[in-house]
Amino acid sequence: MNLELQNIHKKIRKNNILNDISLTIEGGKVIGLKGKNGCGKTMLMRTIAGLLRPTSGKVIINGEELGKDIKFPRSMGILIENPSFLNGYTGLDNLKILASIKGIIGEDEIKSTLEKVGLDPEDRRKYRKYSLGMKQKLGIACAVMENPDIVILDEPINAIDQSGVEKVRRILNDLKEEGKIIIIACHDTEEMELLADEIYEMEEGCIIGKKINHI
Amino acid sequence: MGKKLIIYDLKNGTRNNLAQIGIFMLIIIIINLLGARQITDFEHRCHLNATVLDYICFVAGGPKHIPDNMLSLYVIPVLWLLPQVMIAYIIGYYAMTDLDRYGLQVLIRSDSRIRWWISKCIWNSITVIGLYILLYGITILVACFNGAEKTFRLTPEIVMSLCNISNVNGSVIVHRWILLLMPILVSVSLSVFQMLFALIFSPIIGFIVSQSIVFLATIFEYKILFVNYGMLSHYRLTCGSPIILRDGLLICPLLYIGSVIAGTLFFNHYDILPKQGD
Secondary structure (H helix, E strand, O other), X not given: OEEEEEEEEEEEOOEEEEEEEEEEEEOOEEXXXXXXXXXXXXXXXXXXXXXXXXXXXXXXXXXXXXXXOEOOOOOEEEEOOOOOXXXXXXXXXXXXXXXXXXXXXXXXXXXXXXXXXXXXXXXXXXHHHOOHHHHHHHXXXXXXXXXXXXXXXXXXXXXXXXXXHHHHHHHHHHHHHOOXXXXXXXXXXXXXXXXXXXXXXXXXXXXXXXXXXXX | OHHHHHHXXXXXXXXXXXXXXXXXHHHHHHHHHHHHHHHHHHHHHHOOOOEHHHHHHHHHOOOOOOOOOOXXXXXXXXXXXXXXXXXXXXXHOHXXXXXXXXXXXXXXXXXXXXXXHHHHHHHHHHHHHHHHXXXXXXXXXXXXXXXXXXXXXXXXXXXXXXXXXXXOOOOHHHHHHHHHOHHHHHHHHXXXXXXXXHHHOOHHHHHHHHHHHHHXXXXXXXXXXXXXXXXXXXXXXXXXXXXXXXXXXXXXHHHHHHHHHHHHHHHHHOOOOOOOOO
């Protein structure tokens, strides 16, 4: 698994949102993005996810150029900003609808993912009744349930209690051991240090620093 | 995968709009009750029997023809505009709000921006056709309940007095086509056109553009204001305007296909997400 960003620039209405970002990410690594609000973390994640087109530069995933050879990464799970699901359905039903689009996992896998993040698959409460922490956990379950090669998580531990955070760590470690690429953005520097192998600091759309973390 | 996307959009889009669809039905019922009262009074006064198509003409026949240089005669056709505004409102927001929320997860799993756009177009068209089925269905029910003749031909005295139709000339079959097919064809084309604007610019701009075309068409019988093709009252055979069925049958599908292709090209090459973010 290999993800390469080559000189990514993104300009929106005369503002440079991303400035000459080049990165190579190998599978089996957790990459952390940190920086102040508005520094371009979410935009970079959206670009990697194929949701934004770079103004110039390339995103190459396993030799295939995003936007040219593929429209979205072939195997990806994302949680960008606040999770949002269908209010009138249970967590399980929400994930079942999404899983049915690709059809690569069944109900058993979904239930097991829900348990991994600390949600009860048999919980009959509708999504609208979920607490913030439960919504966040469901968002993480949604991102990882199909065992994707690339997992992009923006503020994954927002509103999650300590036991939930440990579960998230365990999930990310499992994915890492399976050789997946995990990209996270997190305001909590301490937590970032615990989760990420490499931490990139961003400012005004540029990467201004890199720290290799020996976990 | 495409079929699953369409099913998702149909279910989710309908569920998101249940309240609005309820309001749409209520508006149609009210318009029909007003129409039924006027038609019944007229029937008693003139010893005539209205048909089901007369009732449909009251609801979907279009606003009054305004002769050139006589704009002072214009009265906003509220009864005709209300369903149009509701249709625009129902289809105007779903695609964008879906993309902001759950639809993002759907989009990345669809593996294709084009498939996502086509699915939204199909949802849009099926929704508009469904709304017109409701409109016609309710109208036919009210007409039958009110003792209308179950035939699809217009009664000239009734439609010329109550339905803004200046003249009833030409073939019965043409009237039928214009009343039963053209409002749907126009609305389906306009709705996809509106959704394209909503996604490229914003839902409110899409709504304003579509409703401006609708509003201007109630005043001016120009061919370019294609909404005229959905109004029997603005056709050459009823008021001598340049609006003819053949043009409508050509322009509306062209606009529909053009909007779908423009959306396909646009979404394949440009950002389709709101441009804010960290």
